[in-house]
Amino acid sequence: MRVITYKEAIREAIREKMIEDERVFIIGEDIGVYGGAFGVTMGLIDEFGPKRVVDAPMSEASFTGLAIGASILGLRPTVEIMFADFLTFTADQIINQAAKLRFMTGGQVKIPLVVRSPQGSGTGAASQHSQNTEAWFFNIPGLKIVVPSNPYDAKGLLKSSIEDNNPVIFLEHKLLYSLKGEVPEEDYRVPLSKTKIVKEGSDITVVSTSIMVQRAIQASEILEREGISVEVIDPRTIKPMDMEPIIESVKKTHRLLVVYEGCLTGGIGGEIVSRIVESPAFLYLDAPIMRIGGKDIPIPYNRNLEKLSVPQVEDIVKKVREIVSEDWYA
C-alpha cells in the first residue's frame, strides 16, 4: 500500500473534502502561501484560492467565532490554531459558544466546526508551545475531541470530523507530522468514537493516545522479547469515548496501564481509570491499575528535562514490568 506522512494525510483529508464540498473552507494564521507553521496546508491556496484558504489576522478568539457564525449559516469551516497552547484565546468561543449554542437554544442549530491544532512536546519550543492540551476541553459537553496517532487514522478521522455536525477539537501531534504509514489511495473514513485495538495481547492492556500510542507499540515490542504480551489500545476519539473495547480488553488481560502525555493531574487517564473501576472489568483485575502521564510541570526547554517531563518508551516498559511481574496478592 502507498506510504505517506501524517502531515500529508491530514492535508489530503482537507483537500479531498474541499474538492467534494463547496461549503468546506479553512481559516487560520499563515495557512496560505506559508502553508501554516508546520506546512500542513502547503499548496492548498494555489488550488482553492484565498476565498477558501483564508489567512486570518492574529485574532484567534474572533476568527474561531467567525467560523462558528459561518457554520450556523451552513458552511463547514476548519480552523487552524497554530499551536494548541494558543487555544486559550479561543476558549470562550469554543466552550461557551460552539459547545453550548445547540443545547441552550433547544436544538435549533448545528455547529459543524473543526478546530485543528498541533499539540505536544519534543521540539524544544518550551512551555508556551509544547503542552499536550487533550484534557483542556475534556470536561466540556457538546464537544468532540479527536487525537489521531498515525497517518491512516489522521486522514480518516479528519474527514469524519469535517462531516460531523458538532464542534470537533482535532489535536494533531507535532512529532507525528513526519511519521510515515500506509494510507490507501481510495476514499475511506474512520468513524468518530470508535476505539481501536492496535495490537492484540494477553498479559496487560495499555491504553494510550496520540504519540503515546507509538511509544506504547515500541514498548510492547521490547516487552514481547521478554515474554510479556501487551494489548495496545487507542481510543482515537477521547470524547465521547468508546469504552466497551477497553472494558473487554481488561477483562481478558486482567491488568491496565494508561499512558498519556498531558499532565498527570486532571488528565484523561483519570477518567479512563474511573470508568474501568466502575465497570465489571474491575472484578477481573489482578493488579492495581496504573497511570503514567506528563509530570505536573510546564514543559521545560532543555532537551533532557523536556524528555523527562513526558512518558518515554522506557518508562512504559518499566511500568509494565512492575505491574506484570509483581504478585500483588502476596
Next chain:
Amino acid sequence: MLDRKIKIEMLKRMMLIRAFEEKAEELFMRNLVHGTMHLSVGEEAVAVGSIFALDREDYITSTHRGHGHMIAKGGDIKKMFAEFLGKDTGYCHGRGGSMHIADFSLNNIGATGIVGAGIPIATGAAFAIKYMRRKEIVLCFFGDGAANEGTFYESLNMASIWNLPIIFMCENNMYAMSSPVSKFIPTPNISDRAKSFSIPGVTVDGMDVIAVYEVTKEAADRARNGGGPTLIEAKTYRYKGHSKSDKNVYRTKEEIEEWKKKDPIVNFIKKLKELGDLDDKTLESIKNDIEKTIEEGVNFALNSKEPSPDTLMWYVYANGDEK
C-alpha cells in the same frame, strides 16, 4: 419619508416590547420565573428602529438583553413567555431561559450571555453570506460594555479587511452593569472607534426610533451593495436595573427621571399625533390588542408542560440520541 402604516407598526412593536417586559417583571415578582432577566425598558427604539430597516431574510445576533430584538424580529410572544417560565413549549424547550431566546427560523441566530462573544459570530454569518454570494446582511447587537472586549476590535477589523455585509449596532445604554461609559471609554463617542478600522461610524439618538431607522437603513443599503461594515452607536438608557440583583446604587433617581422625559414610546406617540398619523381611537385599539397578546402569551406559558426529565440529555450533540 416612511409610510404611515410602517410607523404605526413600529409603534406597536415598541409598545409590545415594553408590555412584554413589564409583564415579565411582574411574573418574576410573583415568583414564577426561575432565573434572572435583563430588561431593555427605555431602549425599545434601538431594537425596533434598526430591525425595521432590515429585510425579513436579514440576520441578527442578540445579547443577554435581547427580548426587544426578538420581538422586533417578529418573535412569538407565546413561545417567549413559555421560555421565561422554563416550559417545554418555549423557544429553547426550557433550556435557555430569558438570556438565550432566539428563533433561527426568523434568522435571529442566537443570544449570547457572554458580553462581546456574539460579535465574531455575527461577523462569521456575514462572512458566510459573502462566501455564498447571497444578498442578506447581518445586524449585530452589543452594548457599550462589549465595546471594551477584545472580540469587538478583532471582529470590526476582520469585517473591514474582508468588506463584510454587517452592521455593528452598539446599544450604548450608558452603563456596563454599574460602570458609566465615561469611566471606561475615553472617546466622546464609541462610534469614534470606527476610524481605527477605516469604516463609517455614526452616533444616533437611540431614543428616536425614526433616527435609528434612518441610519440603519443607510448602513444596510451600503452593506447590501458591497460597501462593507458600519459601526452605529445608539445612545439610549435602561430604566430598569442591569438584572434583578441591581439596587440602582450607582445612579440617581433624578438621572433616570431626566432620561424618561426622552421616552421613545411617549415621544413617538406625540410625534405621530402631531403628524396626524395617529388618533386616540387607534391608540386605544393598539393597547387593547397588545393587552390581549400578552394575556394569551402568559396563559399559554402557564398552561404549558415542563420539559420531561427523560429529555434531560437532549440537544447536547446533533445526530445524538435525541428524537
